Amino acid sequence: MQNIALVGNPNSGKTTLFNVLTGSNQHVGNWPGVTVEKKEGSFKHKGALYNVVDLPGTYSLGAYSEDELVARDFIVKGNPDVVINVVDATNLERNLYLTTQLLEMGANVVVALNMMDEAESKQIMISTKDLSEALGVPVISTVAAKKKGIQELIDGTLKAMNQEPRKIVFTYGKEIDEEISKIRDLLKDESLPYPDDWTALKLLEGDQEMLSIVEKMDQVKTHLKSLQADNVDYELDIVDKRYAYVNGITKKCVVKPAEEIVTATDKIDRILTSRLFGLPIFGLIMYLVFQLTFVVGSDILGGYVETAIEIFGEFVEGWLVSVGSPDWLVSFVIEGFVGGVGAVLVFVPLIMVLYFFLAILEDTGYMSRAAYIMDGIMRAVGLHGKTFISMIVGFGCNVPGIMATRTLENKKDRMIAILINPFMSCGARLPIYLVFIAAFFPNNGGLVLFIIYALGIGMALLMGKLFSKTLFKGESSHFIMELPPYRLPSPTSVLRDMWEKVWDFVKRAGTVIFAVVALLWVMSVLPMGVEPYSQESILGRVGQFIAPLFAPAGFGTWQASVSLFAGIAAKEAVVAVLGMVYAGVSEGSELVNAIRDSFTTLSAVSFLVMTLLYTPCAAVIATVKKETNSYKWAAFMAIYPFVLAWSLAVLVYQIGSLMGF
Structure with missing residues (x-):
């Protein structure tokens, strides 16, 4: 099978092109030895199968980040048959700098001149023929988002496979x-x-x-x-020569209007990124996202999954009894598996809706503005503006959020970004919030969820300020970020992004959470002869040993204690374990009622603060070890959030009690 590599600047439409070429025939992993994400896919053309590798988006092929090293190592060592260089036609000068480096490497390059429709809307005229002759490589116009020029690109790429790449001779003086x-x-x-x-x-x-x-x-x-x-x-001289080469080409091939065209993006950004309105609008948008999550995910879709799990549980229980299954097996399947994992899966509609709206914000280009808007605040607390990008990624999952910090060149900025990322509420914590909101704040779900997420961001900024003044003193590097034009979200891209995150959540529920629940179920029914799920079980005794630690925070029950410690394996397990230990309830409404009976409003708030801030899951701790290459920082990540969360939870409960709540 022949290999095609896709390489390009961030926001050039490279990932969109990858999705168009490969469709559903793609998979995601990590490059060997590093934490950089590896996307591969394939497509068929005239009966032949071609492999496509989506390399990390990068502005250059230096050695300043893992992204750049992975991209250039694959091009040189991986020997792809063709490298498709995706170039943003609206920013040709900047994008062609990467093209120049590819040509220096002797790669077999085909240029996909993407976003030609946006270039034309700005009255930027580009002669693909002249550009191709100047570069010495095929140049093909595309609009990946609208699937225009894709067949021409495929034909040009396959033709280039059968030709020797033209050797470009550069002179640097x-x-x-x-x-x-x-x-x-x-x-x-x-x-x-x-x-x-x-x-x-x-x-x-x-x-x-x-x-x-x-x-x-x-x-x-x-x-x-x-x-x-x-x-x-000679470094700056070499860079200057590359840009001189690029400028010489663009003068021959590009015609721009005498005056820069004010686009719709420019007009919108005057409001959405302004100092006066930018931050309030960002807060309002996120508040609306959380409100819509509850309205659509709970009120409209919520009951279907709960009903399906109830029907499934009744069917499985009836079938097991009909075939003469032993009582312990029926108990494990119904109270352990269906009650535990089902208690998590019941929240899939809300998670799906939240990821859907976040994917829309990402696809329109607004999330880049969010990072830009937050730059001033990040600077005020001693953090790099780019740190907020990794924090946004952490809303989906803290593991890729921590991995996203690799784009920060300054070690101080990167370490702080890693240590504060777990305060971003990942999707795995969402079921915990939702079940407690349903129990105590059913009429204000969106507002409460917004406050929880805002508290996480606030704590991250506060700890970032503390770390920048104590553990990691020094100057932050400059914040340079490109704001892509606003675009209508692609339904395919939005649904794919939502599905990938939801499917990852479901897989974790069916694997990691199941393993945790299975272990705890065994502990909850042993030793033989005790009442299952009681204080006399092994699980109950462990919980009673732990419970005094949480008594000052108002939730010193053995059920709450074991659920929190199960959450260190995987945060979704908190709800799964609560669903199991409260008599194996499988319906969301039953779990809500059980929690309402076991907590007060104040202790519920304290518990939410604890789950927001305490020790991240094992996968996050392992990622910290890998990213920092240090067991010391992995241990620090396991301990300091727990101490902070416990302290704040106790503070909330004790002050609330004194005030009569």
Whole structure:
């Protein structure tokens, strides 16, 4: 099978093109040895199957982040048959910088000149013929979001597979060209994973990975040290030459209007990103998202899943009894599996609706504005503006949220972003909030959910400020972010994003949560002879041992205690365990009633504060270990949120009690 790599700047439409090419024939994993996401898919053309690899979005192919290293290593070492370089036609100069680096590497490039409709709306005229001749590679106009030019791109890509890539000869000026030649000669007898010319160029740029590769090559090291001794630094000169090359091309191929066109995006941004209205509008939008989540997810869709689980439980119980199954098996399946996992699955409609609206905000381009709007606040507490992007990702799941911090170049910013991300309410905590809201705040669900999420953001900012003043002192780096134009959300893209997140939630409910529930069910019915789910069971005794710790916070029951500790394995397990220990209830309404009987309004608020802030799940702690390469920080992540959450939960309950709530 032949391989096609997709590479391009962020917001160039690369992922949209990947989805159009591969459809549902795609899967997601991680690149070997790193935490960068790997997307692969395939498509058929005239009976042949082609593999497509969606490389991380990047502005360049340096060595400043894992994204850049993964992209360039695959292009050089992975030997793709063709590299489709997705270029944003509205920002040709900036995008062609990456194209220049691809050509330097000798890649077999096909340029997909994407978003041509937006370029035309700005009266930007681009001659694809002249651009193709100037670059020496095929250039094909596309509008991936509307599936325009896709067949032409496929035809051009497959044609390029059968042709030798044209060798582009760049000149960086006499002095630099001579230095490249000298280093290339020193490298010719060495066994390198990269082309000699390109390696020599990267060494002159001061590329850290390349410098580590030649660490044991004495002649090369001696030559580079002599350049350092002479205070010679070619990096900026090389960058200038690339941009000069790009500017020369765009002057020949692009015609822009005399005056810049004010687009609809510009007009909308004057309001949505203004200092006066930006933050209130962001808050209002998120509040409406949570209100719609409850109206649509609970009032309209909520009852269907609960009814289905009830019918399923009755059917399975009847079938098990009819085939003479032992009582313990019936108990495990109905009270353990259906009661535990079912208590989580009943909230799938609300999770689905929340992810649907968040996907719409992402697809329209508004989430990038949210990060821009929050930059001033992030700066005020000593954080990098880009940190908020990883925080937004954390709303889906804290694992990719922590992984998203790899785009931060400053170590201080990255470490702080990692340590505060678990305060972002991931989708796994949503069932906990929802069942307590249904029990105590049924008429104000959207408002309460909004307050919980806002509290998480507030605590993240507060701890970020504390960490920046204590553990990680130093200056933050500059915040540079591109705001893509507003677009109508693609139904396919929105539904795919929603489905991926919901399906991941369902898989966790059927695997991790089931394993946790199975273990705790065994503990809840042993030793033999005790009443199941009682204080005399092993689980009850463990819970009683833990419970005094939470008594000052108002929920010192063994059921609440074991559910919280089960949540360290997976946050969804909190509701699953509550559903099991309260007599194996399988219906959402039964669990709500059980919780209403076991908590007061004040202790429920205290419990919500605890679940919002306490120790993240095991997967998050493992990710922290992998990202920081330190057991110390993994242990810190396990301990400090628990201490903080417990302290605040106790504070809420004790102050509330003194005030008579």
